[in-house]
Amino acid sequence: MASMGAEGTNAFTSFEQTVYQEQIPSNVMDKYLAVQAERFRYPVLRLFHTELEAVYEEKNISLDKDNRKAVESMFSAAFPNNNYGKQTTIGTVEHLKNPSLKAIREYFHTYYVPNNMGVIMSGDFDPTEVVKKVDKAFAFMQAKEIPAYTFDAEKPILTPxxxxxxxxxxxxxxxxxxxxxxxxxxxxxxxxxxxxxxxxxxxxxxxxxxxxxxxxxxxxxxxxxxxxxxxxxxxxxxxxxxxxxxxxxxxxxxxxxxxxxxxxxxxxxxxxxxxxxxxxxxxxxxxxxxxxxxxxxxxxxxxxxxxxxxxxxxxxxxxxxxxxxxxxxxxxxxxxxxxxGVDNNVVKVVKPEITPVTVNRDDQSDFLKKVEALPEDKIQPVWVDYNKDIQKATANGLPVLAVKNSDNELFSLSYRFDGGKWSNKLLSLAAGYLEFLGTKDKSSEQFSKDFYQLASDFSVSAGNEETMVSISGLNSNFIATQNLIQDLLRNCVADQEAFKMYIARLKKARANAKENKGAIMEGLKSYAKYGAKNPFNNVFTDAELDALKAEDLVKALHDLANMKHTMLYFGPLTAAEFVAKAKPLKQGAGEYIPAKKAVVFAELPTSKNQVLFANFEMKQAEVFWYRSSGVYSSALTPTVSLFNNYFGGGMGSIVFQTIRESKALAYSTYAYYGQPYKKENHYTVGAYVGTQADKFNDAIKGMNELLDVLPESAKGLDIAKVSLEKSIASERVLNASIVGSYLAAERLGKAT
The missing domain is CATH 3.30.830.10 (Metalloenzyme, LuxS/M16 peptidase-like)
Structure with a gap:
């Protein structure tokens, strides 16, 4: 699939569906159908025992997720007679201990029949022609009766x-x-x-x-x-x-x-x-x-x-x-x-002793050669031309970047301000506080009702180095939506009771974050990148929160409205039409308020090995590798993309094939050479393994070996190159993403 330029290769099972997913270039339809038809003709389960180990991992992950345990308990109680409640999608520990290849094949032959399957496609192709191709590819399949699922109707719930x-x-x-x-x-x-x-x-x-x-x-x-x-x-x-x-x-x-x-x-x-x-x-x-x-x-x-x-x-x-x-x-x-509390009922799946599967990266079957020989029309890449695809204008003395929406009546508008949390820690708090504010003439509740009545949305978000005020909705309601957000941002008034409750909920959210393993890991990663003084802990202490006043946050919002910004518009209006309808966010005459000087967080060089630990009560061990690398260079971009495709991205990569498919050391694993956010920043090396605690040592060793010595596969590299070329050729940067692409290129010094 990688050699076809496929992306997002995956599969999932839920209560009543098993789904196999691919994103493919439209010109490889014949190749894609040939592979899928052969896969469903007679699957060879050569990776059965290592993939079973990955399922063990997934089961143990589920035992560490409180939300999943709560949902499973809900379904068990709500549906005692139906399989929604009688079993979970992944099964019990007992289900997974002694799986039968014979039973799996019987299941396949029973349910993988054409009258129980659907081929669902959406994309740039002729539906009539594709239907004919699907019919031809799957003509070998024979319909047969499927066992009906029967169950006793659930009894009414009469008491909680x-x-x-x-x-x-x-x-x-x-x-x-x-x-x-x-x-x-x-x-x-x-x-x-x-x-x-x-x-x-x-x-x-x-x-x-x-x-x-x-x-x-x-x-x-x-x-x-x-x-x-x-x-x-x-x-x-x-x-x-x-x-x-x-x-x-x-x-x-x-x-x-x-x-x-x-x-x-x-x-x-x-x-x-x-x-x-x-x-x-x-x-x-x-x-x-x-x-x-x-x-x-x-x-x-x-x-x-x-x-x-x-x-x-x-x-x-x-x-x-x-x-x-x-x-x-x-x-x-x-x-x-x-x-x-401690869940004493959790029984994890014990790690079995398995023999690694030899990964034959450079071998080619006759079937693969046959598929690769099938003809395909070449797709020509469509490059974004920022000078043509973005209309640049000035509205109220401020720059406008506009992209016309020729497909439907939806619009989006963002006011983009230089300066975020690193410039003013109040901005993030103020953005959250705005949700609970109104003006002298209109309550916060009425603002929410008015936006929803217009089928419009608004948000205010403070990032590290920029702040966005955004609205979106139907073009017919553009002016009304614009008026609402400007009224709220410019004229919001302090609400003391809402402020008091807001500070209390911030403290509670912080306490909850200390009990969230994802948040803890993000803190560790920020510490690894920047040291003890880092963006993750660049927040007000509880004592500092208590010393704040509601008026401090309101002033930050009013000041924001009076700061210079860029307008990013995507919608049915041309740039000239937008400029004619765009009202100034700034209130009154006078100079714009400059952004405050930002706190500088210097990326630390990774000069020696270091281990950061965080203890958390869980059945899994999650490990992340981080290293600071060189300063950004546009000349490296093709090499970085190829390396990531070859080494750490997707199911065909070295990391996935070695850590999961061959050695079954983790359910989730990846690695990458990360491009910096802006040209002044450094590249980063990142890798991850989520594994059972009893496989921790083996998983660490396995990833370290890959990071220390890059495995060489001539065929794997060729496939990575072809996959990347086809992905680039079929990629389309469209709609509002054009402006996002422009800003990302600008940060890296590449926009023209």
């Missing part, structure tokens, strides 16, 4: 079912209500109802619990499956809150839903946002294919999927209230409390 799991992560709780399956109208009503509860802006939970900061986090999400669906509610407690208190707050929101304590306008806004989301989804080949895949595997009629927003238009508030009262009450749910 309570489950509890423990682990080192911060506490949270889940609630689940059972609903009918994907092909029913009720499943589509469930999607609407969940949006009334949570839509990220103006849902009942969004406004009552998140914006009012009654909880650290909360939301409602539909989990739609073929036989049944679930409405999942999740809540994260604030400082001093119990999980039972979280549960009661969420039940209160469901009571409001049943009473109809929401506006008719909210349903209209949900419909508008659904239509916008459909437009955005259709921009991506991957999203289109995923939508088709979900409909196929869950048995949904495609007409109902594409007609979803039209169906929503016909639903009334009373329909929602009746639906909520039918399925939701104070007793018919499962609740899972994820408490902090």
């Amino acid at each position: 079912v309570v489950r509890e799991v423990k682990g080192p992560d911060a506490e949270f709780m889940l609630m689940g209500f059972r609903f009918p399956g994907a092909a029913t109208k009720d499943a589509r009503m469930l999607n609407l109802m969940s949006q009334i509860l949570t839509n990220g802006s103006a849902g009942l939970i969004d406004l009552d619990l998140v914006k009012n900061q009654k909880l650290l986090g909360a939301g409602a999400f539909p989990y739609v499956l073929k036989d049944y669906s679930l409405l999942l509610l999740q809540g994260n407690p604030g400082q001093g809150q119990s999980l039972e208190q979280v549960q009661q707050l969420l039940l209160q929101e469901l009571a409001k839903l049943r009473k109809g304590e929401f506006s008719d306008e909210l349903i209209t806004a949900i419909v508008n946002n659904a239509k916008k989301d459909e437009i955005k989804q259709n921009e991506s080949y991957g999203d289109r294919a995923e939508s088709l895949m979900d409909a196929f595997t869950s048995g949904q009629d495609w007409a109902s999927v594409v007609g979803y927003s039209d169906e929503l238009n016909k639903i009334t508030k009373q329909d929602v209230v009746d639906f909520a009262n039918k399925y939701l009450n104070d007793n018919n749910y499962v609740v899972v409390y994820k408490r902090k």
